Amino acid sequence: MEWREEAIVLGVRRLGETSVVAEVMTRARGRHLGLVRGGRSRKQQPVLQPGNSVAVHWRARLDEHMGAFVLEPLELRAARLMESGVGLNGVQLVAAHLRLLAERDPHARLYDGLQIIVDHLDRPELVAELMLRFEIALLEELGFGLDLERCAATGQRDDLAYVSPRTGRAVSRDAGAPWHDKLLTLPAFLADAATASDAESLAAGYRLTGYFLGRHVYEPRGIDVPDARAGFLSALRKIGVAA
Structure with a gap:
């Protein structure tokens, strides 16, 4: 069994004296592990850093085996x-998000999002919104998508201001007014593509995705929120990109 594909490195772990197990994300084959012989060599170590794009040749005797990678x-x-703190924490955070997916399950949309994020991690003003939208897409891929297009109560598409913490559906300003203290804030830029994000709205967006990731993913699985998420948001706050 073998295949060849482009991939992005998510991480590595040591195996023996000279080898490593590399974790990569591919478009067609999802998150995939493979043995890299000599992966601890001076030649291979710079290649096997998270965020790098590589050409992968995978080979194994049987499809269910972990197999071996040759990476270029x-x-x-x-x-x-x-x-930068944004770049370092950002690449760790997006890798942690992808580890929530089953190995070898293809998620082409998330791979494309990962590609855009790693290309822009040196531009905090862009990656702040990109990462937030990645978290929204991740929730959808995991089966917990948010419905932010129309009001759950009235069906209207304009003046959406809240999200129900129970259903994940948007609520208009008027319909949600009596219960505004029990609803989550929906940043305007997530409901209206013509509205630009700012530090306050980005912070509200991350509170929104953080709530649903906690409720549907971290808490049911008994795992902690990745430290890289707090580090990423802290790095954004230090430079004034998020509040």
Whole structure:
């Protein structure tokens, strides 16, 4: 069994004296693990850094085996990503998000989102919104998508201001007014593509996705929120991108 595909490195772990197990994300084959012989060598270590794009050749005797990777560099971003807290925490956070998915399940939409994020991690003003939209897409891929297009109570599409913490559906300002203290804030830029995000609305957006990730993903699985999420948001706050 074998295949070849482009991938983005998510992480590695040591195996023996000279080898590593590499974790990559591919478009057609999802998150995939493979043995890299000699992965701890001076030649391979720069290639196997999270955020790098590589050409992968995977081979195994049977499809269900972990198999072995031969990796060739395509784009080495790691040195640039490590220059800032946003970049360093951002690449760790998006990798942690992808580990919530079953191994080898294809998620082409998330792979495309990952590609855009790693290309823009040195631009905090862009990646702040990109990562938030990635979290929304992740919830959808996990089966917990939010309905932010129309009011759950009236069906209207304009003046959406809240999200029900119970259903994940949007609620208009008027319909939600009597219960506004029990509803989550829906940032205007998530409901209206013509509205730009700012520090306050981004912070509200991350509170929104954080709530549903906690409720539907972290708490049921008995796992903690990744430290990289707090680190990423803290790095954004330090430079004034998020409140």
